[in-house]
């Protein structure tokens with residue numbers, strides 16, 4: 001059997017999620033290659049060594065430059081913050097490695113385009129980490145929409161609400177610094193519903209947005225882990241130069257209208273991603289925290305029996321479910337990463353395109369940039385103008 005050796009950059013939140021995905025893949029799915037977790041990379045030797053041992057990597061590197069030039073690596077997976085994506089992905093692609101990169105693809109649209117061009121030039125397989133596409137209810141929503149069950153789509157409503165920075169003393173982490181993350185709530189959270197909307201409904205035509213930074217300075221961070229962070233009591237403050245909250249409306253190429261909201265200032269909402277799509281024959285409602293369930297209304301149901309029904313979306317129809325557990329044994333967040341890795345590994349072994357790839361990353365960056373421009377200029381921006 002063919003073997004594929006992976007090198008992963010980053011060992012924290014997404015580093016752990018991706019490590020888990022590679023570790024689970026061969027146990028549950030039949031791939032056409034054996035996937036070897038060859039090396040994990042981070043700058044701090046002590047931490048990266050510990051992570052390699054804990055997550056099951058054969059070895060580690062402290063320099064991504066060394067990792068991407070290793071002869072024994074076939075795939076580079078990037079889970080470091082967004083300011084590193086372009087340089088690592090381009091170096092990896094130029095070395096002939098296939099590249100999986102977390103979202104958002106890059107700090108801005110022009111960098112994202114450059115990454116796509118280099119990937120195409122080097123004929124490598126490339127995928128972006130829009131993992132929410134792989135949740136059971138989203139896969140079912142896609143099937144229903146593609147089968148025409150919603151009729152002509154008229155409205156899209158999506159929001160992604162968190163609350164981890166509501167405290168003005170929450171430290172200045174990298175997610176609040178433009179030179180590292182590129183964009184605030186919009187790039188961090190909005191990127192996901194932009195991608196889901198493109199996946200389910202189609203391309204955006206124009207957007208009109210408004211963005212705001214509520215807390216303009218914060219204490220410099222000392223330690224961070226996942227979405228938690230601490231600063232020292234006497235820490236100096238630094239400037240927050242990204243959006244804390246973003247809202248925008250849009251028109252889609254197919255004529256549908258969209259309303260969107262991304263914020264990390266919505267008290268009580270922990271990871272509240274939701275999307276509703278309404279057509280003239282039906283509607284769907286999806287909430288990530290109940291990702292195994294889809295609410296579906298059909299105007300074709302008999303009069304007197306109409307109403308939203310709750311479908312257990314992991315049963316029967318979910319394309320990845322047979323690899324997991326018997327019926328009724330639902331799956332969770334970490335499984336979405338295994339599913340995306342399954343598609344990526346298949347694209348490498350079977351030499352076929354995968355989805356979502358860097359071109360989806362470019363489109364997402366284009367919409368993010370259009371919302372930012374629109375917010376600055378206070379008028380509608382046509383996506384085709386960028």
Ligand SMILES: NC(=O)c1ccc[n+]([C@@H]2O[C@H](COP(=O)([O-])OP(=O)(O)OC[C@H]3O[C@@H](n4cnc5c(N)ncnc54)[C@H](O)[C@@H]3O)[C@@H](O)[C@H]2O)c1
Nearest residue numbers: 010011012013014015042043079080081082102103104129
């Ligand atoms: N798909 C999703 O749902 C999702 C969720 C969270 C984050 N993300 C994305 O994943 C990426 C990482 O986010 P995170 O939350 O895992 O961040 P994190 O801060 O938890 O981890 C970042 C990791 O990158 C490492 N790193 C930073 N600079 C490096 C460098 N120059 N060389 C090597 N390693 C370096 C850090 O040591 C750390 O291990 C971001 O692009 C983010 O937008 C995606």
